[in-house]
Amino acid sequence: xxxxxxxxxxxxxxxxxxxxxxxxxxxxxxxxxxxxxxxxxxxxxxxxxxxxxxxxxxxxxxxxxxxxxxxxxxxxxxxxxxxxxxxxxxxxxxxxxxxxxxxxxxxxxxxxxxxxxxxxxxxxxxxxxxxxxxxxxxxxxxxxxxxxxxxxxxxxxxxx
Amino acid sequence: xxxxxxxxxxxxxxxxxxxxxxxxxxxxxxxxxxxxxxxxxxxxxxxxxxxxxxxxxxxxxxxxxxxxxxxxxxxxxxxxxxxxxxxxxxxxxxxxxxxxxxxxxxxxxxxxxxxxxxxxxxxxxxxxxxxxxxxxxxxx
Numbered sequence: 001x002x003x004x005x006x007x008x009x010x011x012x013x014x015x016x017x018x019x020x021x022x023x024x025x026x027x028x029x030x031x032x033x034x035x036x037x038x039x040x041x042x043x044x045x046x047x048x049x050x051x052x053x054x055x056x057x058x059x060x061x062x063x064x065x066x067x068x069x070x071x072x073x074x075x076x077x078x079x080x081x082x083x084x085x086x087x088x089x090x091x092x093x094x095x096x097x098x099x100x101x102x103x104x105x106x107x108x109x110x111x112x113x114x115x116x117x118x119x120x121x122x123x124x125x126x127x128x129x130x131x132x133x134x135x136x137x138x139x140x141x142x143x144x145x146x147x148x149x150x151x152x153x154x155x156x157x158x159x160x
Numbered sequence: 161x162x163x164x165x166x167x168x169x170x171x172x173x174x175x176x177x178x179x180x181x182x183x184x185x186x187x188x189x190x191x192x193x194x195x196x197x198x199x200x201x202x203x204x205x206x207x208x209x210x211x212x213x214x215x216x217x218x219x220x221x222x223x224x225x226x227x228x229x230x231x232x233x234x235x236x237x238x239x240x241x242x243x244x245x246x247x248x249x250x251x252x253x254x255x256x257x258x259x260x261x262x263x264x265x266x267x268x269x270x271x272x273x274x275x276x277x278x279x280x281x282x283x284x285x286x287x288x289x290x291x292x293x294x295x296x297x298x299x300x
Contacts, residue, residue: 012193015192015193016193016194016225018189018193019186019189019190019192019193019194019222019225020190020222020225020226020228020229021178021179021186021226021229022225022226022228022229022232024229024232024233024237026237026238036237036238037162037236037237037238037239038237038238039238042237042238044225044228044229044232045225045228045231045232045240045243046221046224046225046228046243049194049196049221050193050194050195052194052195052196053194053195055195058195060195060196060197060198061195061197062197068199069199069206069210070197070199070202070203070206071199071203071205071206071209071210075205075206075209075210076206076209076210088220088247089219089220089221089247090220090246090247091244091245091246091247092220092221092224092244092245092247093242093243093244093245094242094243094244095241095242096240096241096242096243099238099240147244155212156211156212156213157213157250159214159250
């Protein structure tokens with residue numbers, strides 16, 4: 001995957017904190033953040049995943065002129081049936097070498113990791129796919145390493 | 161405030177309700193903030209009629225984010241060194257979730273103290289929806 005430039009912005013951090021229901025002022029109030037032990041506005045721990053906003057080709061964002069698999073006039077915008085029930089997120093791991101702040105401009109690169117399969121009672125054959133993403137700051141220092149595991153299920157997950 | 165190693169012991173827990181009656185609107189809010197617009201999370205028509213699920217469900221990353229709130233409330237701001245999770249069951253609109261962190265160990269590396277935690281997030285029926293672990297810097 002091509003490298004993505006991820007500018008870390010104060011309003012994006014504020015919106016992200018609101019979405020996870022976190023009212024901690026360290027995420028939006030510069031004065032309060034200065035007095036906190038972080039000493040500045042920082043991003044919530046799982047914020048790095050919203051690099052998706054800066055990936056021009058991100059497949060889970062509708063794009064003008066491109067058929068979208070969600071509903072419109074019909075229940076799906078695709079004419080051919082999707083080959084599976086779609087991917088789910090199985091695992092996510094972050095290692096923080098430094099916490100990121102507004103003004104950081106990160107360069108983000110993902111590499112494919114391990115691939116494995118497992119049989120499951122609830123969803124049939126599970127295909128797992130790992131990807132390792134490195135976030136580097138404007139000085140070239142590694143600030144976050146993220147490992148993500150996606151799973152494609154043979155059929156929708158049965159509800160117990 | 162960061163925790164103090166001298167006041168921690170293995171088995172200590174911190175528990176917090178991280179959402180009460182999760183709304184579809186909050187899931188939409190998370191889609192907008194994170195950029196993940198997968199219709200499985202926001203499009204009831206697609207999710208029930210095409211994907212075959214009983215309703216839309218939350219992004220795993222929303223559960224991780226809400227659990228992260230309880231985690232940083234416990235360990236303080238900017239102190240985390242690791243946070244990793246496995247999503248074990250789906251989270252549905254209407255769910256009420258509680259996250260619990262348990263001290264699994266303490267260590268000192270290069271003069272810096274760290275706490276290692278295990279994490280479990282459960283729904284209103286006590287079913288585990290996410291499990292994980294984290295490490296954070298702590299004061300001596």
